[in-house]
Amino acid sequence: MGCENVQERISLLLDGKLTPVEREHVLAHTDVCRPCDTYRESMETQRVLLRNLAHAQVPKALATQLRVLASHERERQLARVSFGTRVRRWVVNVELAFDNLMRPVALPVTGGLVSTLLIFALLMPKLSFSHETGAHEPSLKALSFFGSTFPTGSLESSPWNQGVDENSEDPPRFSSPDQPTADPESDYVNIVNLVIDESGKVVDWTVVRGHLTEEITSIILFSRFQPATDLGRTTSGTIQVRQGLLPCKYRRCSATVRG
């Protein structure tokens, strides 16, 4: 057996893969051939050195990652047991994703919402606007109980009423539309309901009976009344102007100014 053949078989000799006959031949050759013997020794030493290479320790971070991976895969495997488990796992994942998404914005959103509500609650009373109460005005008694009044019949200013004698024959009379008066409506020829705003100006009118006379028109255009109040604050209200064309002797007439 030549040196080349022997050297090829030394690797198998080290691993115990030679037949007994081949092993005898190789050992016999290495006993007499110094280079082959040196070759065999170097291969043995090399093998021992490789075996002695210390096993590299698994890094702690990797060990932790592997445990986390195992945990996730186990959960995934268990979730596939039934459809119900899969749905439950999906719901949990969605909830977790939503929580993680909302957590950074939860505080700013809540703070913004609360502060917005607070600001609107404080500012809303100041943002009032004129409006008509129409036929839904409460009774005088109820308004008085809560510190509210109808527009009074007293004129604050009117170009018509300056220098007018209230004892003249047919002065206009003012009252609340709902307020009972001594004079029934049937005694009057012209009855007009005026809508008075918070500043006491006439903003609308309705002819209940008869027609608009010159006096009533002047009142509508130029008069200012004492405005109604609601819980101490001025508000719009309705006042009734009554004026009759017939002389007093044909009707039960009396000067009524109520508010």
Added chain:
Amino acid sequence: MATSILDLSAQRALDSTDSEDSRLIEALRVGAAQAYEELLGRFQQPVYSLALRLLDDPSEACDVVQEVFLKVFRNIGAFRAQSSLKTWIYRITVNEAHNARRWFFRHRRREVELDSDPEESRNWKEIIPDGCPSPFEVAFDREKHVMIEAALEKLSPIFREAVVLRDIIDMSYEEIAEVLGVSLGTVKSRILRGREALRVELVGSLKDQVAPRLVPKTAE
């Protein structure tokens, strides 16, 4: 009367291992928590060692190990026990290392690490063997290990796989053939040529080094 003694211990050990593997595989399939722990305890060290010897880069080796165990966990249900569990896992490791090497060659071979000395980045515990050797022995061993690892890195991947599986992981020829998916003859050839190439590298490294000379002197 001729009497033959049949050594059943090896066969008994093999049967015991097979039954252990079967029990572990069944436990993994049903999702037993203990089974996952046991699998990691048995295989994370050898898989990491194999991956590190095949790749020489600890970070690459960590990635490969995670990929290996991910595949093991996900495909344990389809494992048909045609080979042993150990062989199957090592086969996955070799394939993943091969893929990582191919990916590295395509994408990262031009990168240069800032920390260019791999020796400095390695823990000394990874290199020095157990036992309490003297400082000289420690240094000498360290030198030898550094040389061998450097020589191992220079081997062709095909030969390196065979040598690492045989001489470091200590697998049999048959197991290596299963892991690499080649014939027994190919395994023998690769181991032979791998060892020869390693020997040539080591001899070359030794020749490049200046041998220390001890000159005896009397004490003064």
